[in-house]
Amino acid sequence: IRAAAAVEDERQEGVIEVILEVMAANSLRLRGLHRLLKHQIGAANPVVESLAVKVVKVPPSFYYLVSLKVSKQLSVGKKKLDRENFYAWLWASLNSEGLLGIHEGTVLSEEAEKSGISRDSWTVDSAEAPRERDWVEDESLSSAELYFASEKGAVKTLDVLKNVKGLILVAGPVEVANQDWDADWKASFRGARVEPFWVVRPPWVSIDEESLESGEKLIRINPGAGFGTGTHETTQLCLKEIGQEALRLGGTLEDVRVLDFGSGSGILSIAAALLGAKVDAVEIDSLAIANAEENASLNSVSENVFFTKHLSIAEPINEIVVANILRPVLIDNAALLVSSLSSQGLLILSGLTQSDIDEVIREYSKLLGELEPEIHLLGEWRALTWHKL
Numbered sequence: 025i026r027a028a029a030a031v032e033d034e035r036q037e038g039v040i041e042v043i044l045e046v047m048a049a050n051s052l053r054l055r056g057l058h059r060l061l062k063h064q065i066g067a068a069n070p071v072v073e074s075l076a077v078k079v080v081k082v083p084p085s086f087y088y089l090v091s092l093k094v095s096k097q098l099s100v101g102k103k104k105l106d107r108e109n110f111y112a113w114l115w116a117s118l119n120s121e122g123l124l125g126i127h128e129g130t131v132l133s134e135e136a137e138k139s140g141i142s143r144d145s146w147t148v149d150s151a152e153a154p155r156e157r158d159w160v161e162d163e164s165l166s167s168a169e170l171y172f173a174s175e176k177g178a179v180k181t182l183d184v185l186k187n188v189k190g191l192i193l194v195a196g197p198v199e200v201a202n203q204d205w206d207a208d209w210k211a212s213f214r215g216a217r218v219e220p221f222w223v224v225r226p227p228w229v230s231i232d233e234e235s236l237e238s239g240e241k242l243i244r245i246n247p248g249a250g251f252g253t254g255t256h257e258t259t260q261l262c263l264k265e266i267g268q269e270a271l272r273l274g275g276t277l278e279d280v281r282v283l284d285f286g287s288g289s290g291i292l293s294i295a296a297a298l299l300g301a302k303v304d305a306v307e308i309d310s311l312a313i314a315n316a317e318e319n320a321s322l323n324s325v326s327e328n329v330f331f332t333k334h335l336s337i338a339e340p341i342n343e344i345v346v347a348n349i350l351r352p353v354l355i356d357n358a359a360l361l362v363s364s365l366s367s368q369g370l371l372i373l374s375g376l377t378q379s380d381i382d383e384v385i386r387e388y389s390k391l392l393g394e395l396e397p398e399i400h401l402l403g404e405w406r407a408l409t410w411h412k413l
Contacts, residue, residue: 087124088178090170090185090196096163098190107166110188114170117184122177127169165192172197213247216254220267222295224254227322239275241267241298243291244322250289250312252348258374261400261407262292262348265372269344270299277301283335283342283364285357286349286375290316290329296344297325304342305331340365346372351380355387362391367412374407381406 098110105113111126172178178197185191215225224243225231236242245253252259270277278300284293287305289312296303297320307313313331320326345365347354354361354373365371371392376384385397385408392410400407 087200088172088175088197089200090172090178090181091194091198092168092170092185093165093192093194094168095165095190098188100188111168118170118177118181121180122173123181124171124173126171128166130167167194170196175199213253213255215245216260218254218260218263218267220264220271222254222263222267224263224291226253241295243294243298245289245291245294245319246315246322248289248311248315248318249309250287250307250315250319252289252291254291257402257405258348258376258407259291261374261402261405262346262372263295265370265400265407265409266292266295266299266344266346269370277344280343281341281366282344282346283361285335285345285347285361286353287316287331288312288348290319290331292346292348293329293331294320294323294325296346297328298323301328301344303329304335305329306333306335307331308333335360335364339363340367340369342366342369344370344372346374348372348374350375351384354384358387358391362388365412369412371410371412372407373409374405376406376408377404378406381408384408 094107094110096107098105098107100110100113111128114126115123170178170181172181175197182193182197185193210226210228213226214229215223217223221240222243223231223236223240224245227244227246231242233242243254247253254260254263266277273280276299277296280296280299280301282293282296282301282303284290284296284303284305287293287307290305293303293305293316305316307316310333313333316329316331317326320329320331340363342364343366345361347357347361354375361371361373371388373384373388381399388397388408388410389395392412395410395412397408397410400409
């Protein structure tokens with residue numbers, strides 16, 4: 025998304041309206057962007073009086089594509105432009121020609137490694153990822169695509185681009201049928217079944233309670249800003265351990281207190297609440313909290329889950345403490361999580377790969393003494409559990 029708004033004359037009085045046009049792949053992501061804009065603009069700019077949103081379904085049935093190869097340095101007449109400023113020039117020059125968008129190129133992590141731009145082909149832990157990851161900018165000749173509402177606008181653009189040096193026309197204009205990405209994505213996302221008895225479904229997938237097998241528990245999750253849809257291995261590992269603990273206690277978590285640290289979409293909190301637990305869900309991301317509150321409402325457990333940004337007091341009152349989050353966060357908050365665990369509690373940690381295990385066990389063993397953890401595996405991912413019996 026490229027968006028800019030500037031007011032150069034500080035003496036101007038009255039209300040200034042800025043229109044920001046955003047294209048999103050589906051309506052779920054658009055709602056997430058709306059929440060983000062509302063939060064960020066309101067927090068950063070106290071003079072903003074309101075943020076109104078008008079959602080328009082775009083574009084038409086067909087759009088027209090022009091494919092280019094773009095050098096790092098270009099010339100438009102006597103003007104010299106780097107690639108970034110060239111794209112800005114395109115927006116300004118072609119807006120009247122029905123330009124819908126510019127895809128400024130994609131470099132996969134595997135491609136970046138092969139070309140020597142990046143050291144590794146992929147990084148599991150985002151805390152260890154390189155800070156500079158604008159691999160497209162590092163390419164000497166990158167691919168770009170221009171999207172137009174009409175063939176006439178796309179054809180007229182070719183005349184403009186003929187005067188640009190450092191540019192190669194690859195193809196176009198090509199007519200492309202517009203896909204309903206929202207419908208396609210929803211059709212592909214059906215949820216998951218997770219041991220020992222969880223059935224996770226998005227709200228658009230109909231399922232009759234009577235169609236569930238004996239003992240199965242239904243969790244409704246509307247994917248949004250918070251991590252945790254039930255399909256990722258770390259989420260499934262945590263769901264399994266919560267379910268197994270309920271089975272150990274007779275199939276219920278009634279009168280059990282649970283701390284969900286880094287609650288994301290709220291899926292683990294909701295799972296515990298569906299089994300009767302009272303849950304404190306800690307999440308620093310306001311957008312994730314909004315998503316989790318929506319999901320709690322979908323599952324009718326809002327009264328049993330308390331969402332907060334901070335765990336102000338660590339008291340040993342939780343029979344279950346679960347944290348599905350990155351290794352550095354688990355290590356930084358080890359004392360807080362252990363001190364929140366009751367004398368006969370279960371600690372569940374995930375978000376880990378095999379290379380994380382030794383360090384996490386070492387840090388938590390300092391606080392838990394000789395209590396040995398269990399290591400649980402699912403694909404490339406791991407979970408650790410300590411049970412104080």
